[in-house]
Amino acid sequence: xxxxxxxxxxxxxxxxxxxxxxxxxxxxxxxxxxxxxxxxxxxxxxxxxxxxxxxxxxxxxxxxxxxxxxxxxxxxxxxxxxxxxxxxxxxxxxxxxxxxxxxxxxxxxxxxxxxxxxxxxxxxxxxxxxxxxxxxxxxxxxxxxxxxxxxxxxxxxxxxxxxxxxxxxxxxxxxxxxxxxxxxxxxxxxxxxxxxxxxxxxxxxxxxxxxxxxxxxxxxxxxxxxxxxxxxxxxxxxxxxxxxxxxxxxxxxxxxxxxxxxxxxxxxxxxxxxxxxxx
Amino acid sequence: xxxxxxxxxxxxxxxxxxxxxxxxxxxxxxxxxxxxxxxxxxxxxxxxxxxxxxxxxxxxxxxxxxxxxxxxxxxxxxxxxxxxxxxxxxxxxxxxxxxxxxxxxxxxxxxxxxxxxxxxxxxxxxxxxxxxxxxxxxxxxxxxxxxxxxxxxxxxxxxxxxxxxxxxxxxxxxxxxxxxxxxxxx
Numbered sequence: 001x002x003x004x005x006x007x008x009x010x011x012x013x014x015x016x017x018x019x020x021x022x023x024x025x026x027x028x029x030x031x032x033x034x035x036x037x038x039x040x041x042x043x044x045x046x047x048x049x050x051x052x053x054x055x056x057x058x059x060x061x062x063x064x065x066x067x068x069x070x071x072x073x074x075x076x077x078x079x080x081x082x083x084x085x086x087x088x089x090x091x092x093x094x095x096x097x098x099x100x101x102x103x104x105x106x107x108x109x110x111x112x113x114x115x116x117x118x119x120x121x122x123x124x125x126x127x128x129x130x131x132x133x134x135x136x137x138x139x140x141x142x143x144x145x146x147x148x149x150x151x152x153x154x155x156x157x158x159x160x161x162x163x164x165x166x167x168x169x170x171x172x173x174x175x176x177x178x179x180x181x182x183x184x185x186x187x188x189x190x191x192x193x194x195x196x197x198x199x200x201x202x203x204x205x206x207x208x209x210x211x212x213x214x215x216x217x218x219x220x221x222x223x224x225x226x227x228x229x230x231x232x233x234x235x236x237x238x239x240x241x242x243x244x245x246x247x248x249x250x251x252x253x254x255x256x257x258x259x260x261x262x263x264x265x266x267x268x269x270x271x272x273x274x275x276x277x278x279x
Numbered sequence: 280x281x282x283x284x285x286x287x288x289x290x291x292x293x294x295x296x297x298x299x300x301x302x303x304x305x306x307x308x309x310x311x312x313x314x315x316x317x318x319x320x321x322x323x324x325x326x327x328x329x330x331x332x333x334x335x336x337x338x339x340x341x342x343x344x345x346x347x348x349x350x351x352x353x354x355x356x357x358x359x360x361x362x363x364x365x366x367x368x369x370x371x372x373x374x375x376x377x378x379x380x381x382x383x384x385x386x387x388x389x390x391x392x393x394x395x396x397x398x399x400x401x402x403x404x405x406x407x408x409x410x411x412x413x414x415x416x417x418x419x420x421x422x423x424x425x426x427x428x429x430x431x432x433x434x435x436x437x438x439x440x441x442x443x444x445x446x447x448x449x450x451x452x453x454x455x456x457x458x459x460x461x462x463x464x465x
Contacts, residue, residue, distance in 0.1 A: 041459050041462070043455065044459070047403060050403050050406055050409060050439075051403065051405065051406060053406075053409055054403070054405070054406040054407070054408050054409040055408075057408040057409055057412070058354070058407075058408035061408065063344075063353065063354050063407075063408040063411060064344045064353065064354035064407060064408065065354070065405070065407065065408055066354060066356055066404075066405045066406075066407045066408075067341060067342060067343050067344050067353065067354040067355055067356050067358075067407040067427075068342075068356075068358065068407075069344060069354075104344055104345045104346070104347050104353055105344055105345075106342060106343070106344040106345070106353075106354075106427050107426055107427065108342070108427065116314070118425070118426050118428075120426070147358065147359045147381075147382075147404060150359065178382070178383060178452060179381065179382050179383060179401075179452050180359050180361065180381070180382035180383060181359075182381065182404035182405040233456075234456045234457075234459045234460040234463070235456060236455065236456065236459060238381065238401065238403060238404060239382070239452045239455070239456070240401075240441070240451055240452070240455040240456075241454075241455030241456040241457070241458055241459030241460075242455075242459055243459075269404065269405050270405050271405045
């Protein structure tokens, strides 16, 4: 069995927290630039220019792209044949603590949802563990801003609502959100599973590269249709009108119960951040 | 219309802005978001003095990242404004004339803006690195315990904002979208 020290995990999480907050992933940069080229409404094009300028400044000067450096969502795929010496969970929290403190990132976590005292170091991380074959550990840090998180919704649709029900719900969530989540947005959709699994699928959908479509042609077509429909709403960049409302619609699915059709829509802003490292 | 404006914004000035105006703001503005708004309104409810003078004041809804050595402020873009809707009518009645944020506002805020004379500006959400460069000086003046949510006095130069809702209640989120869709129909 392969042995790994927890301290190595801390170092990686720390570095990923800092890097992903200052440097937008290549696929997101490319998609924003491509949408700018297709944007035919002048005020919208001007906003997209400023959004491009912003991520260029952030990368060059190592300033966070957005002041909301998010709750630190950390996804781990842990090989069954690797053993971590020390507390893995504590090692992740420590990485977030060090990254957000030493990286001049904003501390946006409160200890209790109702009593609301800031924890001061952006811990705890929101951690998601998956067990996979092999002896490697894949670590993804995806800081999630709450301007867009707050605009996300889940609905337990009926099987009879079917495909049309799913389409209507996705469009409703985008319409309800309007200018609030800083469009152009990325729309993560989770369909199936249970109440909680659908939400997790939606969150994971946000980390799929924007140029990658669902491998199932049925869902690929749905992704493309929904992207087109969302971009016909006219909400536009920042909600001031225009073509570019969404950069991508990513849909993930899983089996579900005979009585159910859970559908979750997790929205991300144009600052869709995630970075992965394999140990 | 493009305008260069230096704060403070008086009630009379606030009424001269029109939805869709592109404005470059300079001068002193204050930061406050959820927690600070709550405290200010609690003080106001008890008729206690506030830690800042709200007369003709502009408040920027922002919780910046910490500044590095040599920087005035870290990343500093707007946060979503509707969370301040419960508090804004009180602050507007106390003298606030300008709000900078992003996203929709509730009818109670728009009514207060019309009644007293106030303007709601939108800054580009998610453009914190770009907007950071417009802040020349930042100083915490209240609620340091709130960290990023403390009230700061900012000196800004040519902060680019757009008038989203004017003192007559005209709304760029409605107008801009309508205009774009109408132009596309042609």
